[in-house]
Amino acid sequence: MRSKLVAGNWKSNGSLVSNKSLLSALKECSIGPDVNVLVSPPFAYLSSVVEDLKGSRIEVGAQNCSAYNSGAFTGEVTAEMLKEVGVEWVIIGHSERRALFGERNEDVAAKVSKVLAAGLRPIVCVGETLDERENGRAETVCIEQLDGAMAEVKVDERWVIAYEPVWAIGTGKTASAEDAQAMHKVLRAHIRTVCGDVAEKVVILYGGSVKASNAEELFEQEDIDGALVGGASLKAEEFAAIVSAAGN
DSSP, X not given: OOOEEEEEEOOSOOOHHHHHHHHHHHTTSOOOTTEEEEXXXXXXXXXXXXXXXXXXXXXXXXXXXXXXXXXXXXTOOOHHHHHHHTOOEEEESOHHHHHXXXXXXXXXXXXXXXXXXXXXXXXXXXXXXXXXXXXXXXXXXXHHHHHHHTSSSOOOTTOEEEEOOGGGSSSSXXXXXXXXXXXXXXXXXXXXXXXXXXXXXXXXXXXXXXXXHHHHHHHTSTTOOEEEESGXXXXXXXHHHHHHHHTO
16 A cells, blocks of 8 residues: 655745744644655755754655756756755656746656665656647656656656646646546556556655645545645645545
8 A cells, every 4th residue: 555645845935934833833733654744845945944844754855956966067956965954855847847947858857867866755747738638638748758757767666756737736726536536547557567566656646736625535536645735835724634634
């Protein structure tokens, strides 16, 4: 049986003061025995968040990392640096990175390789735009992105895949639980075809306007193993309710 994972992506939000308040509340939330929880703050706050969460069951992830090792790469943060400050997870290939910063499948593959080499766990994002879905290309796009991410290292049980339909991110729209399950099933079947039985161990998250009101229905689906949560992860009560739903 796969454990559930609830991952909060703070994006470019937070402050030293507001982070402390949020984390203090989150440390009080009830986490089921088979549920893992993490928050991913901006790079600037990683060290302070790691310190604030010491002794709790909440882990820390980064929202991105460099595709390179250390060197003359101004502005880049390497996987080894993240490891040193206490990060355990790294989100890679988020749709905003792809759309706003031009990240390609080969960039995602290089970052996955660096993350795994550093002993961290990647959360690899795939997802289609509304136009791609309406033109019947949703499955093709997601599989192409997954294959692209595997260009250097094939999926194993260290990987987490996050299906995040681009049209549902920050829009208030959410794929129905049935639609989300259908894509998760496709992704798991593809991993099984390429990588074998490890597919049964790979955690696949849903991301896209996840909130307390829809979390339970999503988590009831056979192939949905948790959530990558955006805006709701900045609200302690809402995020705690999603974590609680994962434990039911």
